[in-house]
Amino acid sequence: AQTVTQSQPEMSVQEAETVTLSCTYDTSENNYYLFWYKQPPSRQMILVIRQEAYKQQNATENRFSVNFQKAAKSFSLKISDSQLGDTAMYFCAFMTGTSYGKLTFGQGTILTVHP
Amino acid sequence: DAMVIQNPRYQVTQFGKPVTLSCSQTLNHNVMYWYQQKSSQAPKLLFHYYDKDFNNEADTPDNFQSRRPNTSFCFLDIRSPGLGDAAMYLCATSEGLASTDTQYFGPGTRLTVL
Numbered sequence: 041a042q043t044v045t046q047s048q049p050e051m052s053v054q055e056a057e058t059v060t061l062s063c064t065y066d067t068s069e070n071n072y073y074l075f076w077y078k079q080p081p082s083r084q085m086i087l088v089i090r091q092e093a094y095k096q097q098n099a100t101e102n103r104f105s106v107n108f109q110k111a112a113k114s115f116s117l118k119i120s121d122s123q124l125g126d127t128a129m130y131f132c133a134f135m136t137g138t139s140y141g142k143l144t145f146g147q148g149t150i151l152t153v154h155p
Numbered sequence: 156d157a158m159v160i161q162n163p164r165y166q167v168t169q170f171g172k173p174v175t176l177s178c179s180q181t182l183n184h185n186v187m188y189w190y191q192q193k194s195s196q197a198p199k200l201l202f203h204y205y206d207k208d209f210n211n212e213a214d215t216p217d218n219f220q221s222r223r224p225n226t227s228f229c230f231l232d233i234r235s236p237g238l239g240d241a242a243m244y245l246c247a248t249s250e251g252l253a254s255t256d257t258q259y260f261g262p263g264t265r266l267t268v269l
Contacts, residue, residue: 077260131197
């Protein structure tokens, strides 16, 4: 069975600063994919960034980047130049190549960006 | 804008009284999912439809059923809600089941069971 663990229930950061959210996972599969989803207060969850396990290069989407350490089974999200609109619950999620759409989510980290 | 719509956003029901939650999509996606998200917990997949094919997760209670009458709509039926079924219910859609098929989520329906 796959598990995803987010050890930081809450984080806070000042506007314009950088913050890193942690995620670890456990799997025996070799073919898998990792995701970070953002769930703003009272709004729908949206995909922030995706990483294929077979790719060594870390994924980047504008101010969002990941640090993927496959051997350590670690997948952290770095948010640069934090903005007030980044305030949200962030979920790390996992999918194997054969899980047919099933996302396994971590517990989530509530991020608050302060002005 | 194409989107995933869930109605109602808040639903209150009584213990044991059947309730139906609704999801619709304008994305014309093949797959529709239902997730349960209890307070301070991770979203958990209940089941999904690929077109008309229904796929139930092994640990989804029999109390939870789903219907997909057409591509655009999918319903979650809870036959006899218990207090433990109080949660946020998230609907999501995707083009297919590949990991490269992004899942698009609705805003959720928060269910309260009295």
